[in-house]
Amino acid sequence: MPTSSTVQRRYRGAAAIERKAQRRQQLIDAAIEVYGRNGYRHSGVKQVCEAAGLTQRYFYESFAHSDELLIACYEQAASQLRENITTAAEAVGDDRRERGRAMLLAYFRALKAQPLIANLLLVEIRGISPDVDHAIMRELQEVSRNITRVVARPDHQPDELLRAGIMGGVIHIALHWMSTGYRQLPEDVAETAFKLGGAILAE
Template identity: 75%
Template sequence: MNTPILPTRRYRGSAIEARQAQRRQQLVDAASEVYGRNGYRHSSVKQVCDAAGLTQRYFYESFSHSDELLIACYEQAATALREEITSAAERAGPDRLERGRAMLLAYYQALKARPLIANLLLVEIRGISPAVDQAIIRALQEMNRDLTRVVARPDQQPDELLHAGVMGGVIHIALHWMASGYRQPTEVVANTAFKLSAAMQRD
């Protein structure tokens, strides 16, 4: 009796897709380091492919343009950072102020611990293209929602302008800190940002 062909085709298709996904992830991981170290504008597809251990033809298997790879790197890093700081907030307990403090401390600790990712998230991503700008907006909206959920009072009507200002302040504190070579202690930086986020607690 002949062995059915269809299950074999499904298996082979899954294996091919898995290899493609693996190569895509290799490119994203390599590009995150290359862009963070050299700058996006000074990095080529060849540099990324060399760092990933892949030929350039595999780049176009997953991405049509470098901007798409940059967005994939940014979204991966932003999601990982959000998960990290949200977990820190949840571990801090039920008090909103302590959750907010823990969230900000984890944010700045993560930036200092991974300076290449910090450079990618806050510096290299700016002013590339409208598509990249939209990715930034989406990520900031997600982080703003996390900050609001953790810090703001449940009965408080969200003030979008205030929350946007707080989020912008948190980021600009990070940029100033990075430019100084992370000179100030992380706890001092987080406490400074916490003074801004405390505005979300007020009536």
């Protein structure tokens, strides 16, 4: 039978793990804000820690270097965005065309509503390091598979190169839109992007 001291040690151990996880999340949330606003290349560990309300020793408790934190930020933001657009697609029913439209509209609305995250996901993440590039490729492949699952015919798997081309085209539309200060309405941008995405639906 465990003694009270054993139970206390386990409790303290669990509490310490929870506190570490909380600090890690604080750093990720702060870094998304700092990187999105100032740019990754112009932001250091000190700035992120100050924004998180933590000392620098806690940074190295969770991350070996800034690139690791950048990847964690990217993966969290991308995962949340992917979940949001999938939910939007599934909410409109089974029509594949309407699902495609709903995904794109949710995507562009999210970018406009959260410009710092948009900047992180599409601008600041590029050309940092091979590890960061690999993280981008993993996420784009996951997004591509997810879109295919939601909008393509169940009995058909679209060409991999076609999927990559559509993804690249949608991203470039988003980048151009961002560069104009989100001048067009998200609905109009989504309809433009849908012309690309329609290639999957046509197969």
